[in-house]
Amino acid sequence: MSKYDIIVLGSGPGGYVTAIRASQLGFKTAVIEKENLGGVCLNWGCIPTKALLKSAEVFNYLNHAEDYGLKADNVDKDFDAVIKRSRDVAGGMSKGVQFLMKKNKIDVIDGFGKLKSGKKVAVKDSDGNTKDYEADHIIVATGAKSRELPNLPQDGEKVIGYREAMNLKKQPKKMIVVGSGAIGVEFAHFYNSMGTEVTIVEYLPNLVPLEDEEVSKQFEKSFKKSGIKVMTNSAVESVDTSGDGVKAKVKTKKGEETLEADVVLSAVGIKTNIENIGLEDLGIKTDKDKIVVNEWYQTNVPGVYAIGDVVAGPALAHVASAEGIICVEKIKGMKVEALDYGNIPGCTYATPEIASVGLTEKQAKEQGYEIKVGKFPFSASGKASAAGKKEGFVKVIYDAKYGEWLGCHMIGAGVTDMIAEAVVARKLETTGHEILKAVHPHPTMSEAVMEATAAAYDEVIHI
Structure with a gap:
């Protein structure tokens, strides 16, 4: 029987990141995956959808070329080619994960894994053969799938x-x-x-x-x-x-x-992949379709952990990755900080994009804060006007008493790449005045964060 320090069940952005960090820390590590390395995110979710959306963006640009003083005649799309590009992007990313597994000397075990007592995992391969693997620590990162409603059964076609x-x-x-x-x-x-x-x-x-x-x-x-x-x-x-x-x-x-x-x-919504993986056999506690864990992702069974979509919290790739890193660093005995679920950015990649972190205005009021709220519309942004992307705004919410940055909400072009400023600033307990006095480059979309903060403190210049 093969013996490891850590076995990770699932290779999505939670699982493969966890495995790499475990290997970096000196653990002999294996990943069990029943389908494609990278999981749903790389193969059927985050990455290929962004490829589709990029094709849509380019198509929209071509159809509105005249808005930029250009001409593009007989513009059309090839739907099959758009889909193929998306699949090729996903395939390339999955191969990238394969490379990372080899680089970090992580064993990839193909098959469906099921937990067994004695810190073992039984893996059934595509031929129906089963083999047991053993580890001191087993981390469940099996992710989730599309949730089906009783009145909306999916047939995969219509x-x-x-x-x-x-x-x-x-x-x-x-x-x-x-x-x-x-x-x-x-x-x-x-x-x-x-x-x-x-x-x-x-x-x-x-x-x-x-x-x-x-x-x-x-x-x-x-x-x-x-x-x-x-x-x-x-x-x-x-x-x-x-x-x-x-x-x-x-x-x-x-x-x-x-x-x-x-x-x-x-x-x-989604439904977690926790069926038939041996949770009941080991007596691992679940609640409302989620595996119950503590702040270090330990289940009630010693040596078994869970991260990502299968535990409570936002079902986001970056959350799963962060949880996995914390989990293995804690196993290593490092001094680690529990994840702050109040400072997790959320992003939506439609047009216009949406990005947010922290409390909404309504939530801040419900929690009893006296707040300062500022908004800056992209219609007043020189960069947005030049780019022809004037839709949307940046909205900031500060605690009036101490200047704590309670929330940041953005809608507009490229805002998913701008929200990190708010995440880092909130992590560092930056105040509104510090954001206001931090010189932002002009002309940029990102200076709207400073402008919105200026509006909150009645110092706004450009509206």
Whole structure:
């Protein structure tokens, strides 16, 4: 039987990062993976969707070339080629992870892993053969999959999840997207840009409902302007796939409405991959589809840990990576700091992009803070005007008493690359006055952070 210091079950952005850090710390490490290295994120999620969205961005630029004083005649898209580019990008990233595994001398074990007593994992390969592996520490990082609703069963053809959405053989003429979280709105934007008639159905009152309300309102306005039909306070009651396409019965505040489309994309969240991996056999505690862990990701069973989507917290790639690093550094006996879940950035890569960290204005008020709020619209930004990207704004929220940066919310072009300033500043307990007096470069989109802070302190210059 092969013996390791650490075995990681799953090779997504939680699993493979955990394995690399473990190897760096001197642990003999193995990763068990039933499909592709890199998991959903690299192969079917974060990375290939960004490739699709880049194609949509370029296509939009070409279609609006005249806005920049240019001419682009007979512009068209090749849907198959767009999909192929996305898959090629994903394939390249997965090969990159293979290289990292070899570089860090990590054994990759192909197959489906199941926990066993005695700190063992039984791995069944594609031929049905099973082999046991042993480790002092076993870290579960099996991730999640698309969640299915009882009234919206996925058949993989007419009612699909995110995985099928990025690999369709034919572009649909009409699509219904159920759910307006990051996955839903990113695919809605992509298919709308490609020329598909898109309708979003959202159960809650606002699109991207976890965001600050002002961001949600601006986002909905932008989506409607781009031609996407938005139905909030609405729910899909049932779907009929017996005909050529799909008929969806949607309950709205005004009554019931039937929508017709070629395909329905169900983007109503995720379900963790914790079935049949041996949790029950070992008596590992779970709660509401999540493995219960402490702040160092230890389960109630000594030697077994869990990170990423399978534990409570935001189901985000960067969170899983951070959790895995903390987990193995704690195992090593290093002095580590527990993850601050209040300072995790969230990003949505549609057009316009959304990025946020910390409290919304509503949350800050509910928590009893006396606040200073500042907003700076990109319509007043020289860089945004020059780029033809004037949609959106930066909104900052500070504690009026101490200047603590409570929250930052952005919507506009490139904001997912700007939010890190707020994350780092909040980590360093930077005050509003320090942000205001830190000289930001001009002309840039990022100076809107300083300008919004100036607005919060009644010192704004450019609006």
